Amino acid sequence: MDILTPNDFGSERVYSVAEFNRFVDEILSQDLYRVRGEVSGYKVIQNRWVTFDLKDEESKLSCFLSVYQLSEPITDGMEIIAVGSPGVYVPFGRYTFRVKNVQLVGEGALRRAFELTKRKLAAEGLFDEQFKKQPLRIPETIGLITSEDAAAYTDVLRILKNRWSQLTIYFYHVQVQGERSPLQITEVLDWFNRYQPVDVIILTRGGGSLEDLQSFNSEAVCRAVFASRIPVISAVGHERDVTLVDFVADVRASTPSNAAEIAVPDRREVLEHVRVLERDMLVFLQKHTEEAKQQARHILNRLRFAMNQRLVYFQELSHRIAVSVRILARRLEFFQTSLADWRKRSVRAFQGKYEVVQEHVHTLNKHLEYLHPKFPLRRGFSITRTSAGKVIRSAREVRISQEIMTEFQHGAVQSRVRKIFKNGHVGHQKE
């Protein structure tokens, strides 16, 4: 890129001040440069613009950027590398450095930044227990975010293979350090949440210096982990390496291998558990069978007892009936005997009476004889009748010369009436 010098134009061209400043600004701001220095006079204006001076022992550079471009927290005294382009702020004609990106340099700066970010995120509640999600005990899909060159990658896969089966592991390679690392990690976390919702995500890398681990301490990555609906297991380096991501993650693992151990169960343990369940099920079944048998026995006994009761009852009943029958039979016998007896006596009595009655009848017969109308005939009386046969009782019943019949004990005569004597009888004739 040619740098125009005033000589090219000679002394012909005359600029206005603004023109000239703009011209110089254009020249200066063609490229990006990296400048390292110490931050001083750090100021935030109206919550939108940031100004500070970058200085070293000899000189200083006035820097300018917007708050949104600030990817790391910086304060006075920090050693940083400012990436940007020089230029001229035209209204004031002032030489300035427009910062595009800031990188922290040196342990000191990194540690300061770490503390600042930690305090800030803690205050916002990103580290709070209540937001942490418990991953499923048995996942079927796992998202793995790490560098494929890292030992962490092989460690995780190996442990997963040892411990569990039937997994689908979605591996997304990212840079785990360097400038592009935070952005890549946040993009991948977002991608998993949006397009491949696995059961759990493992975000991991091996150990390293504070500078190496920088992206795992960055605000952007922490916020992305916090925002993830999928539970995130973080595993950075070794036990003693703690990054801010570890505070935000749903579960913190001490090493990549540990992350795999947390993510899936141990197949041997589960196998043992299944065998125990098998035994238990058998025991339970046997218990139930035994209980059922007991119940059946119990019911059978009760049934037997009840049947027995019935049997006894009926035996008693039949016994009582037999007794009753016997009594009845005896009574019947007695009754029959009495009846026979009574008959005998009755017959005797009757016979006795009969003789008496016979006598009586005989007497009556005799009486009857006497009372027979013809009996008086034996005594000399006679019966006189009209020729019609009607018995004449009184003299008034006849007329003179009537023909009458008179019956005697033996025979009868027919006569004619000569005289009638109204009162008196034959013995005395009265005229």
Place this chain on the structure above:
Amino acid sequence: MSEKKMTLRESLHKLESIAEELESDTLDLEKGLEKYEQGLRLAKEVEKRLQTVDNRVKKIQKSFEQEA
């Protein structure tokens, strides 16, 4: 429900729930026998699966957007 169609996780959960059912007091003996057999089948299936080594690794090939 064929055990073949269930995932490992589902099979395990089903197995645990069957064991719980068998433990409970209110169990019909005939159903209990059925459940036991089902549980045993499941257990064997799960054991078999647990002994396989068949994790799949799918590498995502998407590229990242360049920084501005």
